[in-house]
Amino acid sequence: MDFDRLTERAGTHQLKWSEAERHIGLKGPDALPMWVADMDFDVAPVIAEAAERIATSGIMGYFSGDGEMTEAVANWMRTRHGWFPDPAHIRHTYGLGNAIGLCLKAFCQPGDEVIIFTPVYMEFAVKIKKGQCGVKESPLRVGAEGRFELDLETLEASMTGREKVMLISSPHNPAGRVWTVAEQKALAAFCSRHDLILLCDEIHHDLVFAGERHVPMPIAAPEATERLVMLTAASKTFNIAGNRLGSVTIEDDTLRARFDSLINALDIKPNLFGVVTTQAAYSAEGAAWVDALTPYLAENARVFAEGIRQIPGLTSMPMQSTYLAWVDFSPLGMPYEEVRRRIVEDARIGPSPGPSFGTGGECAMRFNLGTQRARVEHALARLQEAFADVQ
Numbered sequence: 001m002d003f004d005r006l007t008e009r010a011g012t013h014q015l016k017w018s019e020a021e022r023h024i025g026l027k028g029p030d031a032l033p034m035w036v037a038d039m040d041f042d043v044a045p046v047i048a049e050a051a052e053r054i055a056t057s058g059i060m061g062y063f064s065g066d067g068e069m070t071e072a073v074a075n076w077m078r079t080r081h082g083w084f085p086d087p088a089h090i091r092h093t094y095g096l097g098n099a100i101g102l103c104l105k106a107f108c109q110p111g112d113e114v115i116i117f118t119p120v121y122m123e124f125a126v127k128i129k130k131g132q133c134g135v136k137e138s139p140l141r142v143g144a145e146g147r148f149e150l151d152l153e154t155l156e157a158s159m160t161g162r163e164k165v166m167l168i169s170s171p172h173n174p175a176g177r178v179w180t181v182a183e184q185k186a187l188a189a190f191c192s193r194h195d196l197i198l199l200c201d202e203i204h205h206d207l208v209f210a211g212e213r214h215v216p217m218p219i220a221a222p223e224a225t226e227r228l229v230m231l232t233a234a235s236k237t238f239n240i241a242g243n244r245l246g247s248v249t250i251e252d253d254t255l256r257a258r259f260d261s262l263i264n265a266l267d268i269k270p271n272l273f274g275v276v277t278t279q280a281a282y283s284a285e286g287a288a289w290v291d292a293l294t295p296y297l298a299e300n301a302r303v304f305a306e307g308i309r310q311i312p313g314l315t316s317m318p319m320q321s322t323y324l325a326w327v328d329f330s331p332l333g334m335p336y337e338e339v340r341r342r343i344v345e346d347a348r349i350g351p352s353p354g355p356s357f358g359t360g361g362e363c364a365m366r367f368n369l370g371t372q373r374a375r376v377e378h379a380l381a382r383l384q385e386a387f388a389d390v391q
């Protein structure tokens, strides 16, 4: 596993590389995209081999179910996360964005409100709005350790009764905050008090750094089972988002029946390559690959934080997981547009614009560190140059 090996992504129809100009105005032959949450690493050999077997078999017809893959998903949750979902409670969708959209459709009426903790993965708000629901933001605070913290007191005081669902990213995107058991219990209790369905998106749960402990919501707060919908996928962990497969696990029979009636009506059935690559990923070889990946990502986060600290006033929020670093540029006192111009036009670096993450992201940027160390160092050198005049 050589994560330092530079691989050419430009011209390979990778959204992050091919559409950076259209989406974020990043141009030039030396442009360095650091936005979409895809990594610049080749997939684990076990995944490539499984896909190759299918590609060369000549057999791509309807296949007879996804039982083995569902068992592999359940087994991964058992062995990696200590969570024992019943395979009979697991459904599959076209990735987790699709799963979120389907859940909103299944569990909300137009006009209902969905609580999200901002700044957060921009597609949460996009999906909520597309589902004709209202976005109810609960802005995160930055605590004494410089990490995001929930503010459930302020949220409690603002509740109107229109809220029907809470959608949480656990660990959090951006900055990889790993929510503690106490915080998860507080979220569960909040949902119980206000009769909310809890959509817990754990797509990033495999990318937790050594020394940190992520506890899946069903283990942290078993009392939430009757209202809990779990969203998981191999896509972020193994860099296979293009194969579009995510899993939705619902233990409660009534909630699951509501979800089932929608996915049956829409004929949501997983794609062959999604099934095959997910099953291959959730294997002993896949586990060894992730075990090598997370220390590499943690070191990228350390190198990045050190480089950002060289720009007076700036810090990269301390990360506990993921490759999605968060830098608030507001201490520089510059308008957002000036920050954006310096980063995207002068430094030719393409992070995800903070304002799209909601309240708290007004003058921030999210940098994707799921790339070779040399690219992280290169990005830092250019950023330091772009802000060299800052005292």
Ligand SMILES: Cc1ncc(COP(=O)(O)O)c(C=O)c1O
Pocket: 037, 094, 095, 096, 097, 098, 121, 169, 173, 201, 203, 204, 233, 235, 241, 244, 245, 246
């Ligand atoms: C928290 C979170 N949920 C869902 C997704 C989207 O997942 P998918 O690519 O499977 O649609 C992402 C992608 O970055 C994410 O960060």
